[in-house]
Each structure stands twice: as structure tokens, then as C-alpha cells.
Amino acid sequence: MKTTIGFIGLGNMGTPIAKNLLAAGYQLQVYNRTLAKIDELGTEGVTRCQSPAEAANSVPFVISMLSDDTVLRESVTGDGGILKTLQPNAVHISMSTISPDTAEELAALHEQAGNRYLASPVFGRPEAADARKLWICISGDEQTKADARPILDCLGQAVIDFGDKTAGANVVKIAGNFMIMASMEMMAEAYTLAEKNGLDRVQVSEFFGSTLFAAPIFQNYGKAIANKQYQPVGFKSKLGYKDARLAFKLSQTSEMPMPTVNTVHNRLLTAVAKGWGEADWVEGVSRGVSEDAGL
Amino acid sequence: MKTTIGFIGLGNMGTPIAKNLLAAGYQLQVYNRTLAKIDELGTEGVTRCQSPAEAANSVPFVISMLSDDTVLRESVTGDGGILKTLQPNAVHISMSTISPDTAEELAALHEQAGNRYLASPVFGRPEAADARKLWICISGDEQTKADARPILDCLGQAVIDFGDKTAGANVVKIAGNFMIMASMEMMAEAYTLAEKNGLDRVQVSEFFGSTLFAAPIFQNYGKAIANKQYQPVGFKSKLGYKDARLAFKLSQTSEMPMPTVNTVHNRLLTAVAKGWGEADWVEGVSRGVSEDAGL
Numbered sequence: 029m030k031t032t033i034g035f036i037g038l039g040n041m042g043t044p045i046a047k048n049l050l051a052a053g054y055q056l057q058v059y060n061r062t063l064a065k066i067d068e069l070g071t072e073g074v075t076r077c078q079s080p081a082e083a084a085n086s087v088p089f090v091i092s093m094l095s096d097d098t099v100l101r102e103s104v105t106g107d108g109g110i111l112k113t114l115q116p117n118a119v120h121i122s123m124s125t126i127s128p129d130t131a132e133e134l135a136a137l138h139e140q141a142g143n144r145y146l147a148s149p150v151f152g153r154p155e156a157a158d159a160r161k162l163w164i165c166i167s168g169d170e171q172t173k174a175d176a177r178p179i180l181d182c183l184g185q186a187v188i189d190f191g192d193k194t195a196g197a198n199v200v201k202i203a204g205n206f207m208i209m210a211s212m213e214m215m216a217e218a219y220t221l222a223e224k225n226g227l228d229r230v231q232v233s234e235f236f237g238s239t240l241f242a243a244p245i246f247q248n249y250g251k252a253i254a255n256k257q258y259q260p261v262g263f264k265s266k267l268g269y270k271d272a273r274l275a276f277k278l279s280q281t282s283e284m285p286m287p288t289v290n291t292v293h294n295r296l297l298t299a300v301a302k303g304w305g306e307a308d309w310v311e312g313v314s315r316g317v318s319e320d321a322g323l
Numbered sequence: 324m325k326t327t328i329g330f331i332g333l334g335n336m337g338t339p340i341a342k343n344l345l346a347a348g349y350q351l352q353v354y355n356r357t358l359a360k361i362d363e364l365g366t367e368g369v370t371r372c373q374s375p376a377e378a379a380n381s382v383p384f385v386i387s388m389l390s391d392d393t394v395l396r397e398s399v400t401g402d403g404g405i406l407k408t409l410q411p412n413a414v415h416i417s418m419s420t421i422s423p424d425t426a427e428e429l430a431a432l433h434e435q436a437g438n439r440y441l442a443s444p445v446f447g448r449p450e451a452a453d454a455r456k457l458w459i460c461i462s463g464d465e466q467t468k469a470d471a472r473p474i475l476d477c478l479g480q481a482v483i484d485f486g487d488k489t490a491g492a493n494v495v496k497i498a499g500n501f502m503i504m505a506s507m508e509m510m511a512e513a514y515t516l517a518e519k520n521g522l523d524r525v526q527v528s529e530f531f532g533s534t535l536f537a538a539p540i541f542q543n544y545g546k547a548i549a550n551k552q553y554q555p556v557g558f559k560s561k562l563g564y565k566d567a568r569l570a571f572k573l574s575q576t577s578e579m580p581m582p583t584v585n586t587v588h589n590r591l592l593t594a595v596a597k598g599w600g601e602a603d604w605v606e607g608v609s610r611g612v613s614e615d616a617g618l
């Protein structure tokens with residue numbers, strides 16, 4: 029029988045990740061704020077828990093995949109938090125997209141408690157998580173990375189080691205989500221410019237997506253933007269806005285002027301202000317560009 | 324013996340294009356402001372001309388590849404311009420990156436003169452022109468596009484037809500160069516953010532260039548930006564600035580708010596103001612981002 033792992037957070041990303049761990053033969057102690065979500069995992073190998081502390085009890089690894097810094101911090105340090113039960117030397121594999129500051133703060137708390145924290149944010153939408161096609165970014169202590177590796181290898185197409193800084197992988201994740209948002213913004217601007225000049229925005233998108241910009245981001249998001257096709261919702265605008273804020277804050281704390289961050293931050297803030305927080309972030313960006321242009 | 328073609332403009336792009344026409348068996352009547360550049364083409368099949376008018380005399384096609392709207396307009400309408408000699412029904416294949424307004428103005432003048440204008444801007448650096456790997460964008464009258472097609476097929480890996488608007492292809496070219504500049508800006512911002520946080524910017528660039536952003540722009544320009552390696556100069560910052568101005572102007576005339584255009588326009592304007600006009604546009608963008616960050 030394989031190791032038992034604690035698992036916290038069954039959102040769009042956490043659920044397929046948990047299913048893949050079960051498929052790989054791991055036993056899971058699962059906590060989710062909405063307990064009914066746990067039923068989706070079935071009963072085989074699953075123990076339902078009432079708190080993060082219960083999920084983290086007596087396991088060598090606990091994985092968290094939560095929506096933001098605040099929820100993660102509460103899950104670690106709160107009354108029912110991971111730190112209440114996590115055993116000595118156990119590893120908290122932290123997959124959420126959070127600020128490097130929070131990662132460093134939590135890593136220090138884990139160290140004080142005699143256990144370990146590993147930054148492991150991922151790239152990929154829910155379909156990619158489901159198909160074990162995630163790119164998993166890690167950084168920090170060598171032994172901790174080596175210990176977590178067999179678990180991470182079950183979940184993605186590659187695990188990339190960004191060195192020994194505790195929060196290095198978080199910086200990469202924020203930089204990447206910034207680049208995705210900036211790409212959506214530039215495509216929406218360019219294709220709407222084409223539309224306003226009487227061109228077929230789908231043809232223009234297909235041209236760039238098959239030549240200079242022949243990459244997944246420009247093909248998949250490009251198709252949605254060109255066709256103004258924003259269903260199904262894969263990643264909400266309000267979460268995109270959260271990531272834009274992380275990038276904005278990191279540019280400030282790093283003393284790194286990033287005019288393009290200002291643009292995408294304002295775009296997602298506007299989307300949320302207009303009431304599109306639950307819409308896909310592609311809609312948040314693309315519809316905003318079109319509305320600004322009077323379309 | 325194949326057709327004789329007029330050819331105007333032996334810059335970084337024009338020279339390899341002219342060589343490929345000669346290699347395909349065409350005879351060329353060539354004009355270049357600096358006449359000595361014509362010697363680089365050899366003597367076989369080449370007639371040296373003293374003016375655009377002389378190059379355009381008695382040929383069914385004249386190709387122009389010039390640096391900007393002003394030079395092109397002078398080459399068409401000036402005392403020694405193409406319109407002085409171009410025969411009825413002959414086609415001016417206009418490959419320069421220019422504003423749609425200029426394209427429409429020149430197309431109207433050609434029509435009044437009883438001959439034809441074809442917008443044919445290209446994507447690709449000089450190496451791509453040399454290797455016949457250009458992407459050639461065309462738009463306008465169907466018969467004119469069909470007549471020019473055999474010549475264009477000698478010069479690129481694909482000819483893409485963007486419909487019947489006279490200047491449609493010019494809009495696509497401006498949109499594409501905007502997207503390239505915006506990509507350089509976003510990479511420079513993201514990789515410098517990584518650098519300031521103690522990460523290896525080359526590793527970060529290689530990660531994105533081989534995963535989410537696995538496209539030529541992010542691989543080739545990304546490598547130069549990550550390594551701060553700006554030689555050799557393929558496309559000058561002052562020409563990038565010209566293209567940023569074209570995008571800026573087109574956003575105004577199209578009533579199309581484009582915040583990312585504002586950013587790249589300011590970036591290239593700053594590069595020129597700092598005296599980097601002759602440096603590669605990758606340097607103009609990337610060095611500007613680094614200097615703003617105090618690096």
C-alpha cells in the first residue's frame with residue numbers, strides 16, 4: 029500500500045490533481061471547505077476530514093491547492109490549521125499561486141515547527157491537470173525537493189527546479205501568469221484593431237498563431253479572443269485579478285518598474301468592477317478591450 | 324528568358340529579396356539611393372538605374388522595399404518617381420511597412436495613372452528573406468493578387484491573402500510588429516523581475532520558450548533578451564520606433580484604444596532619445612527595461 033497524503037482544496041485544479049493521486053495508488057486524507065465536494069472523489073482510498081489539521085495528521089506529505097494567500101495562511105496557521113498536527117520532517121507541498129512573501133513567511137513557520145514547506149506552483153488549466161500535463165515549478169531545499177519528487181511526477185508532464193530560493197518558483201509562476209495576461213491583452217488589442225479596419229479577426233489570429241506566435245497561449249487563448257467565445261469558464265476573472273495584484277505587488281517590492289503589469293492590472297480590475305468577476309479571464313480582458321473601443 | 328522586374332531599395336531586406344529574384348531567373352532593373360549597393364547583386368541579369376522612374380520603365384512589375392512612408396511616397400510621386408514611367412496595367416508590389424493611409428493614397432494615384440498597386444508587406448528578419456522563409460501578406464484586387472503571385476511565391480514560405488481591402492495587409496503588418504514589440508517588452512519585464520528576485524533569467528526564458536510560449540518570437544528574441552545579447556543588429560531601434568508610431572497613429576485613426584501600444588511606443592521613443600537608434604530593437608526594449616530597474 030502506498031503512502032497516505034493529506035490534501036486540502038478541491039477547486040477546479042485541486043480535484044483533478046487529487047484524482048490523479050488516487051489513480052497512482054496514494055491514499056488521501058481530504059479537507060475541503062465545502063465538504064460535499066469530497067464525494068466527487070469516490071470512497072476508495074479517501075478519508076473525509078473536518079479541518080486542514082485533520083488532513084495533515086500523521087502523514088509525510090500534505091498538498092494544498094487554494095485560491096489565495098489569505099485562505100492558505102488560515103489553512104496553515106489557523107485553529108484547525110496544518111501546523112497543529114503536521115509531524116516532524118513532513119513536507120507541505122504548496123501548489124497555490126501566492127506571493128513570494130507569503131511563501132517565505134509560511135516556510136519560516138514550518139521550519140520553526142520542525143517540518144518543511146515546498147513551493148510547487150503549477151502551470152496549466154483544469155484539463156491539463158486532468159491529463160497530467162501540468163508544468164510543476166519547484167524551488168527551495170534540495171532534500172525537500174527530492175523527497176516530494178515522486179509525488180509531483182504523478183501529476184505533470186515536467187517538474188522544473190528553479191533553484192534554492194524558497195519562493196523562486198512563486199516568482200516564476202507570477203511572471204508566467206503576467207505573461208499570459210499580457211498576451212491576452214496584446215491579442216485583444218491587435219485583433220480588435222484588425223476588426224475595426226474591416227479584416228477578419230479570426231483569420232488574423234490564425235495567421236499569427238500558426239507563424240510567429242505558434243505557441244499554445246496564442247493558439248488556444250487566441251482562438252477564444254478572435255471568436256469572442258468565452259465558454260466554458262476555466263479560470264475566473266476575479267482570480268486573474270488576484271494574480272495581476274500579485275504581479276503588481278511583486279513589481280513594487282522588487283523595485284521593478286513594469287508598465288505592462290500596470291496595463292493588465294487595470295484591465296482585470298476593470299473586469300471585476302464591471303461585474304465580470306465570475307467570467308473567464310479571457311472574457312475579462314477581451315470584452316474589456318472591445319467595450320473600450322465602442323464595440 | 325523570364326520577365327524583367329523593377330526593384331527599388333537594397334536595404335537589409337531588399338538585398339536578399341533581389342538576390343532571390345535573380346536566382347529564380349528574373350532580370351532586374353535596380354535603383355538604390357546608394358548606387359554602390361547595386362554592385363553586391365553582381366552583373367548577371369542586373370541593370371543599374373539612376374532613379375525609381377528608370378527602374379520602373381517598360382516592366383510589368385516594380386517591387387519597392389523602402390524604410391518608411393516618406394521615402395516610398397517620394398519614390399512613387401517624385402520627379403524621378405515610379406509614376407513617371409510605369410506602363411499601363413503594370414503592378415507596383417509594395418513591400419515596405421507603411422501606414423494604411425499612405426497605401427490607400429498611393430493606390431489611388433496608381434489607379435489614376437492606369438496602373439496598379441499591391442500591398443505586400445512581409446514578416447521575417449533578413450536571414451528569413453535570404454532563406455526564402457518570409458511570410459508575405461497581401462490584400463486588394465483579386466486579379467492584381469493573382470498576377471503578382473508567381474513572383475511572391477519565389478520569395479517566401481507562404482503568401483497569405485487578407486481580403487479585398489487595399490491596405491488590409493498593412494494593418495496586419497502593423498498589428499504583427501506591435502505584437503512582437505509587446506512580446507519583447509513583456510519578456511524583458513518578466514525576466515528582469517526574475518533576475519531581481521535572484522533567479523536565472525536564462526533558465527526562466529528557456530522554460531517559457533519551451534512550454535506555454537514555445538514560438539519563434541519567444542525563443543529567438545527571448546534568448547537575446549535573457550542573455551542581454553544584442554548583436555548582430557538585425558532591425559534597428561529607430562525602425563522599431565517608426566513601427567511603434569505607425570501602430571500609435573493607426574490606433575488613433577481607428578478609434579481603437581490600445582494601452583499596450585502606448586507602452587511600446589514610449590519604450591522605443593525612449594530608446595531613440597537615449598541614442599540607441601542604431602542598436603537592435605531588442606536592445607532598445609530590453610536595455611530600457613533594465614535601466615529603468617536600476618540595473
